[in-house]
Amino acid sequence: MSEGTMxxxxxxxxxxxREKRLTRVxxxxxxxxxxxxxxxxxxxxxxxxxxxxAAEESAAATSASPSPTVREAAFGKLPEPCAAxxxxxxxxxxxxxxxxxxxxSNDTAVxxxxxxxxxxxxxxxxxxxxxxxxxxxxxxxxxxxxxxxxLARDHYQKQLKDAQAAEGAKDLKTTPVSGTGDEAxxxxxxxxxxxxxxxxxxxxxxxxxxxVTLDYNxxxxxxxxxxxxxxxxxxxxxxxxxxxxxxxxxNAPAQGGTSSGSPSAPTSPSDAASQSATxxxxxxx
Numbered sequence: 001m002s003e004g005t006m007x008x009x010x011x012x013x014x015x016x017x018r019e020k021r022l023t024r025v026x027x028x029x030x031x032x033x034x035x036x037x038x039x040x041x042x043x044x045x046x047x048x049x050x051x052x053x054a055a056e057e058s059a060a061a062t063s064a065s066p067s068p069t070v071r072e073a074a075f076g077k078l079p080e081p082c083a084a085x086x087x088x089x090x091x092x093x094x095x096x097x098x099x100x101x102x103x104x105s106n107d108t109a110v111x112x113x114x115x116x117x118x119x120x121x122x123x124x125x126x127x128x129x130x131x132x133x134x135x136x137x138x139x140x141x142x143x144x145x146x147x148x149x150x151l152a153r154d155h156y157q158k159q160l161k162d163a164q165a166a167e168g169a170k171d172l173k174t175t176p177v178s179g180t181g182d183e184a185x186x187x188x189x190x191x192x193x194x195x196x197x198x199x200x201x202x203x204x205x206x207x208x209x210x211x212v213t214l215d216y217n218x219x220x221x222x223x224x225x226x227x228x229x230x231x232x233x234x235x236x237x238x239x240x241x242x243x244x245x246x247x248x249x250x251n252a253p254a255q256g257g258t259s260s261g262s263p264s265a266p267t268s269p270s271d272a273a274s275q276s277a278t279x280x281x282x283x284x285x
Contacts, residue, residue: 078247134243187202199227
């Protein structure tokens with residue numbers, strides 16, 4: 001073989017080796033995008049599955065969470081307001097006042113009131129004036145506002161503050177009252193008017209989810225003597241106790257085990273115990 005031939009062959013071999021190396025590089029380069037695409041697909045799929053799974057778990061947790069609940073109120077109705085105080089007591093506190101004047105209300109199962117007034121005219125010796133009013137407000141349990149008895153406690157405090165803030169009140173006193181509902185107080189003060197000095201007694205009582213506010217005042221007019229405030233306070237507390245008992249009676253289970261109030265809101269055991277211990281039975285007026 002001549003030297004020229006050997007040189008040509010060597011050059012051809014070198015060219016063949018370069019072409020083989022180039023082919024391997026191109027094949028390897030072409031494989032890289034395929035691997036990246038495959039890896040990308042795998043990554044996207046995993047990310048989507050994770051989001052979907054998280055969303056499903058969140059939805060499942062939401063559906064499994066119980067709806068907000070609140071304990072039902074004990075009392076579902078109010079008594080007839082003009083019969084909340086017994087006839088005997090009415091005759092003592094407001095003589096010859098009659099059956100009373102019932103206040104207007106859109107729903108007497110929630111809000112009810114009645115008032116009486118009397119004037120005992122003694123001619124030239126003057127006259128005695130008496131005024132009695134009883135109002136009742138019942139609170140339902142509500143998921144957003146809270147339990148009925150808590151709402152009633154808040155209103156009880158508000159009624160006390162309103163009574164204590166009476167314009168022109170003199171010699172104001174506030175005293176707790178026992179044996180009347182779950183909590184009760186009497187606010188006493190004098191109110192001087194041109195007709196005479198009025199002795200005001202306001203008893204605010206709460207029994208479960210009902211607030212009872214009883215107002216009683218008296219005055220000696222045209223020169224008659226001013227009534228004794230202590231006597232008026234005792235009478236007001238007696239009437240308030242009867243009104244509280246009337247609320248309990250209106251919601252007590254009737255014969256046969258059915259409730260005269262809301263079927264789903266029976267009197268609680270604690271209320272029943274306090275009723276038997278503190279409250280006298282209500283009489284029909």
